[in-house]
Amino acid sequence: MVHSTIKKCLVGAAVLATCAVLSTSAMAKDLRGWNIHVEDYPVSHGMEAFLAEVTEKTDGAIKGKVFHGGVLGSQPDAIEQVRLGAIDFGVFSLGPMGQVVPEANVVSLPFIFKSVPDMYRLMDGEAGAALSAGLEAKGIKALGYYDAGARSFYNSIKPINTPADVEGMKVRVMNNDLFVGMIESMGGNATPMAFAEVFQSLKTGVVDGAENNPPSYESTNHFEVAKYYSLSQHLIIPECLCMSKRTWDSLTPEQQAIVAEAGKNSTDLQRKLWQEREAASMKVVMDGGVQVNEIADKSAFQDAMKPVYDQFLNASPELADLVALFQAN
Structure with missing residues (x-):
């Protein structure tokens, strides 16, 4: 009788142990x-x-x-x-x-971040x-x-310090109405095209400039054919x-x-x-003879974006409060 009871206890303990293992396994991800x-x-x-x-x-x-x-x-x-x-x-x-x-579109607005x-x-x-x-x-x-970097303007003509400097420039942008509107609001000619075509287009003058973050500007060798890099940081997505x-x-x-x-x-x-990667890229382009200029006050660029923001909010009025929250802080 005692042996039978012990045997039942051992079997029961084994079952419980097995269940515990199965439970742990089921919880593992x-x-x-x-x-x-x-x-x-x-x-x-x-x-x-x-x-x-x-x-x-x-x-x-x-x-x-x-x-x-x-x-x-x-x-x-x-x-x-x-x-x-x-x-x-x-x-x-x-x-x-x-x-x-839809809320994610707010951070694609030009100059939403300073x-x-x-x-x-x-x-x-x-x-x-x-x-x-x-x-x-x-x-x-x-x-x-x-951090995915800040996109800034580069071109083969001159430094960009104010929105007026973009006037008349042919600038390659990504195929997005927001980015087309950004260039047009500064008087430039936005030219959407595939990224792979940009180097040759800069080299031959099909476009005067483009925009991207430092590692992309450097790794694609765009800095060899567009020697002015202006740190507008207009898109920080x-x-x-x-x-x-x-x-x-x-x-x-x-x-x-x-x-x-x-x-x-x-x-x-x-x-x-990312910051280390950007610093390394900036060293390469500056050693390569690129003229880099900071834009300390971006308020003129932000003011120029009013038509872009108006168009965005007319299409998505439900995002007005979120845009205001980003701008107010």
Whole structure:
């Protein structure tokens, strides 16, 4: 009788142990992360650091892999997959994100940020929280806003210090009505074209100038054919370290706290790495004979954007309060 009782107890203990293992296994998460960039890139290093911290602090209960180079699909497809929970996290430019989350379009407005530090301050504060709420309503949890650089004007004619300096210039822009309107509001001739065509177009005079961040200006060798780089910083469009809301909601409160902290630490790291990358690119272009000029007071450029903002708000009046929040802080 005693032996029978002991045997039952041992069997019961084994069942409980098995259930505990199964329960732990069921709670373990193997995350899939989407990234458009190559592995050796500030964004990529930030994402890897994020996942490593989460894995370490959850004792391996949450682990996974970052898939670099867009191998899990295009950015629009990946955004949709994150909303559905098929991809757990990723880093997305807030430019294309505007197709799904209207609030994200606000940061594509020219000169909405006065500088990169201004972008950090706004995106880490009340304005960024309001934008994050718009993302969350569409099934996307923002964990941090990465630095994707500031786009500035470069051309083959002269430095740009005021909006009047753009008058008459043929400037290549991305194919977006906002950016076309930006150039036209300063009296320039906006020329949308594929990025791959810009170098030859600058070299042959099809366009006088273009605009981009320092690493892009340097790595494409555009600085060899457009020797004036004016730091207008007219477009500062952050990238979002995002998690699927479905994945986020499946985490325990303790795990959510770990993920949130890792997101902040990852953002701090990525911003530092991006600044280092920009500084290296600026050294290359300046050593290459480029004339670089700062624009300390951007108020004239901001004033010139009134028609662009009016057109934007006429089309999206529901975003007026969010635009005002960004401008007021």
